[in-house]
Every structure is written in C-alpha cells, then in structure tokens.
Amino acid sequence: MTGDELRKIRKELKLTQAQMGELVGITANSIARQERGEMGIREPVAMLVRLIAKQAREKKKGRP
Numbered sequence: 001m002t003g004d005e006l007r008k009i010r011k012e013l014k015l016t017q018a019q020m021g022e023l024v025g026i027t028a029n030s031i032a033r034q035e036r037g038e039m040g041i042r043e044p045v046a047m048l049v050r051l052i053a054k055q056a057r058e059k060k061k062g063r064p
Helices: 003-012 017-024 028-036 043-060
Strands: none
Touching: 003 017, 003 028, 017 028, 017 043, 028 043
16 A cells, blocks of 8 residues: 555545544554655555445445
C-alpha cells in the first residue's frame, strides 16, 4: 500500500489521521508520515486499512 492509497481510503471513510490511527493502532503522526511517504506502511497496517475500507463499502451498499 502506498501513502496515496492510504490517504485516499482515509478520506473516502471521512476519517481524520487521528481517527484512522486509532482504528489501526498507530499514532496520527505515523499516519501523516506514511501518507507523505516518509515512513513505510507495514503489511499488518495495510491489511487492517483494507479490511476497514471493505467493511465500510459493504455497509454502504446495505450488506450485513
């Protein structure tokens, strides 16, 4: 996952960096640095972000 992908998903979910960080267990500063490409995005974090996005999309479409 790239920083741009992370930012796109976060904005799609209408979350602040602090809110996204809280959901995946890292600081808002880490989210900001990852979005800017200053810090790599570890696979467990990327997987959580993708799962959160998938669940949000399914909920939006009315799926359980």
